[in-house]
Amino acid sequence: MNPGLGLGMIRDFLRRLVAPIDPPLMAIAGLLLLLAVGVMGSASPERINTQLINVAVALVVMRIVAQVPPQRLMHLAVPIYLAGVLLLIAVALFGDVSKGARRWLNLGFMRVQPSELMKIAMPLLLAWFFQQREAMPRLRDYAIAAAMLLVPVALIARQPDLGTAILVLAAGFYVIFFAGLSWKILIGMAAAAAAAAPLAWNLLHDYQRHRILTLLDPEKDPLGKGFHIIQSTIAIGSGGILGKGWREGTQAQLEFIPERHTDFIFAVFSEEFGLLGNLVLLGLYALLIGRGLMIAANAATLFSRLLAGAVTMIFFTYAFVNMGMVSGILPVVGVPLPLVSYGGTALVTLFIGIGILMSIHGNRMLVQK
Amino acid sequence: MEFKNPQEELERFRSRLAVAGGFVLFCFVLLFIRFVWLQVIQHDYYRTRAEDNRISLVPIVPNRGLIVDRNGAVLARNYSAYTLEITPSRARDLEHIIDGLAAIVDIQPKDRKRFKKLLEESRNFESLPIRTRLTDEEVAKFIAHRYRFPGVDIKARLFRQYPGGAFASHLLGYIGRVNDRDLEKIEAREQDANYRGTEHFGKTGLEQRYEFELHGDTGFEQVEVDAGGRAVRTLARTAPVAGNNLTLTVDAELQRIAEQAFGDRKGALVAIEPATGGILALVAVPNYDPNLFVDGIDTQNWKELNESPDKPMVNRALNGAYPPGSTFKPFMALGALTLGKRRPEQAISDPGFFNFGGHHFRDDKKGGHGMVDMYKSIVHSCDTYYYMLANDMGIDNIAAFMGQLGLGSRTGIDIDGESEGVLPSQEWKRKRFKKPEQQKWYAGETISIGIGQGYNAYTPIQLAHATAILANNGVVFRPHLVKHITDTRTGKRTEIEPKPTRQLELKPEHIEVIRNAMVGVNKEGTGARAFAGAEYVSAGKTGTAQVFSLKGAEYREGGIKKELRDHALFIAFAPADAPKIALAVLVENGGFGAQAAAPIARQVFDYYLLGKRPKAPAPVDEAAVEEDGE
Secondary structure (H helix, E strand, O other): OOHHHHHHHHHHHHHHHHOOOOHHHHHHHHHHHHHHHHHHHHHOHHHHHHHHHHHHHHHHHHHHHHHOOHHHHHHHHHHHHHHHHHHHHHHHHHOEEEOOEEEEEEOOOOEEOHHHHHHHHHHHHHHHHHHHOOOOOOHHHHHHHHHHHHHHHHHHHOOOOHHHHHHHHHHHHHHHHHHOOOHHHHHHHHHHHHHHHHHHHHHOOHHHHHHHHHHHOHHHOOOOOHHHHHHHHHHHHHHOOOOOOOOOOHHHHOOOOOOOOOOOHHHHHHHHHHHHHHHHHHHHHHHHHHHHHHHHHOOOOHHHHHHHHHHHHHHHHHHHHHHHHHOOOOOOOOOOOOOOOOOHHHHHHHHHHHHHHHHHHHOOOOOOO | OOOOOHHHHHHHHHHHHHHHHHHHHHHHHHHHHHHHHHHHHOHHHHHHHHHHHHEEEEEEOOOOOOEEOOOOOEEEEEEEEEEEEEOHHHOOOHHHHHHHHHOOOOOOHHHHHHHHHHHHHOOOOOOEEEEOOOOHHHHHHHHHHHHHOOOEEEEEEEEEEOOOOOOOHHHHOOEEEOOHHHHHHHHHOOOOHHHOOOOEEEOOHHHHHOHHHHOOEOEEEEEEEOOOOOEEEEEEEEOOEOOOEEEEOOOHHHHHHHHHHOOOOOEEEEEEEOOOOEEEEEEEEOOOOOHHHHOOOOHHHHHHHHHOOOOOOOOHHHHOOEOOHHHHHHHHHHHHHHOOOOOOOOOEEEOOEEEEOOEEEEOOOOOOOEEEOHHHHHHOOOHHHHHHHHHHHOHHHHHHHHHHOOOOOOOOOOOOOOOOOEOOOHHHHHHHOOOHHHHOOOHHHHHHHOOOOOOOEEOHHHHHHHHHHHHOOOEEOOOEOEEEEEOOOOOOEEEOOOOOOEEOOOOHHHHHHHHHHHHHHHHHOOOOOOOOOOOOOOEEEEEEEOOOOOOOOOOOHHHOOHHHOOEEEEEEEEOOOOOOEEEEEEEOOOOOHHHHOHHHHHHHHHHHHHOOOOOOOOOOOOOOOOOOOO
């Protein structure tokens, strides 16, 4: 046997394996994952192994998605969206109730959360939709897009799952925004939304209203609904500039921070690594988003651009909503810290997004002739 | 129709991307400002909040002081045991939790009832025992299941224990869980901080009076706690200081013999060391088991104790007021001598009655005692002598003299809630009654006062106190139960009442007359049968207090219901020339003092002076009579 041949084959295989992977994006995501493992080691060391498995699965999914050309993704847009909406309807009819919300669909062999699928399916469909109307889209087209967006959002909000509803709504909105909806209409919509706020208030579930009220004055209910926010702001504030040190955060280690390995993991990080750590984290997210926007700017087709832009902004939405709620400037909605919080589902969704970005980036030249 | 211009479209898209990028930046800056606010500007505030969260001051309850008798025998002590406790403010569904606990450890309906009662009385955020005295096995079982019961914990606690059970319960008293009234006392003394964590408080007896001596100084432990309130580790510790120990003047053996001498009869006995005022024995029977109160008494026992016709919760020695009957006579005689109303040898002729305002005041002896001087009047308990004497002295002179002996006022014994009794006088009657015709004192009312009947009503401790004053030649000590208090930290002893409170102006020769007469009682008079063969010289006086007015009919013991029979009384001291012990005995519905009360005094003296232990409760001497010479 020629050992050189074997080595060459392995080298060749590796080259093909990493070919679709965008090094800067991978590097940023890798740093965030490293950071995540570190924080998990403080917040919930016993969960590191499971999370590493989640990471491995997510990376495999990312690698697969990265190889799928955007063209192909476009063909999948409608079927995935329709499947998602049907599943959401199925959830509303037959879903399992857990913690007071009907979010899960039991397929017999596994439980799925169809709302999670919509985070990707939504921008995919809308990007496809605007690609079909390559001519300057008219107002009517925006109206149709809005309708396609609002149906699943309403279904998700009804579960109730405010966090996912906001993320899906945002994802869809980003596509519409990037597609060029005029500023006049955008401002008009914002004004209308402000006017409709009291109406929306009446539509909210009690617990959702409570969350908003608690945000306005958490100390009013220090042992009940306000407890989460009070404890997480104490954690962040007591962290100071340099933090208390890894595994030295009293708020985290003595379990004052609720949900400290999932939605509130940022409080653990912030308590132990301080303002400096926060800067690093914000910087990493900013780089990730910057790289995504760059990919969008250079994408080949309208579909690719819109999709890349929206997927990138999903990352932003996750990060901003999560850090905002944990630090007490946004209401508590169930949104994890992207790539850091424990949990496989969100991780897979996010890496599908990264995979899409990589695919779009890898195919930026092919169609552009 | 607008045609698309790819370049223009791309530019517009890129400008939108720029807007999005700007928005991202704006939001991140917003977050950063928020972080600076929390982590730099407000950092000190949040650091303090985090410390407050983390560090909890846990009080360490000190060991309560011991109570021991004059010879060091332990009467009240502490022992450590595990309790299963629920903090209601941290537990959600109490019924459900208790049901769950009952599956692991044995929880009886009475435990549930007691817990419910505690819950109603409890302070907020207090942890309350659902079970006390867990076995090691139960502790292990619960710990294995602890995660299922938030707000439930095992605690090692010190419990008060009264090893003698019901023995001496009326003097020891008991402790119970702190209630609102106790909290007021704690606050009034500014002891709030020292009582953090303390769950028990003296409710009656010495436990109540010496609460703040017995309690000790609470220690504190700075512990790091987790969000569930469980201690993670100790940061600093200030040790508690055990409460001071009480050494009593009481002789536990004497107390036991005195209690047993009553058998199953009701009554009281107070024995005092005349030279110090120290109480040697304080008996009130029936008594009750103070151990029942320590963990919070259950409703059934509480009901039984309170509804029993024998009233075991009443401290008869301090709170029962009884007419003194003929035990009043030596004091009357002493008053007569002191006020110059009689000379010892001055004799009267007793026809068997005293006529006053057309009313015959009868003597128990038909036909009378003949010529009666002071000695004979006491030895044979002649009523006529004292009818006349009372009339000659007048009510206000009697009241003034008896008041000096402490009759009709609180003796100041170191137990709270002592009764005053009734020392009748014109003034007393004016205050006591509302209608003008009732407020007037009638001269006829004075007559029966002379033989200790009428409005007269004194507590057994007052009678014992007066007897001790007599035995101690008029030197008055405040009766007290605690001899000294020992500081557990320094070992320093604080003596209680080492000095007399006052000296009565009594002539020694007058006291001598009374002493001789009382010696005569036990030698040849109404106490002679009870003290036959005694190897010491004692002085005594029998008495019988009417419960039921006979209105002229002959008193026949067998014909009257037990509750209506007369109370038997006896006062005595011994040895007569240098008294070591003075006492008063009361047997409720015991009949004549000579029959029921004097034999109890004999047993007490025999033990205290000679170390002789009786084999059985004091006998009832049916043959003894109240008025001698029949």
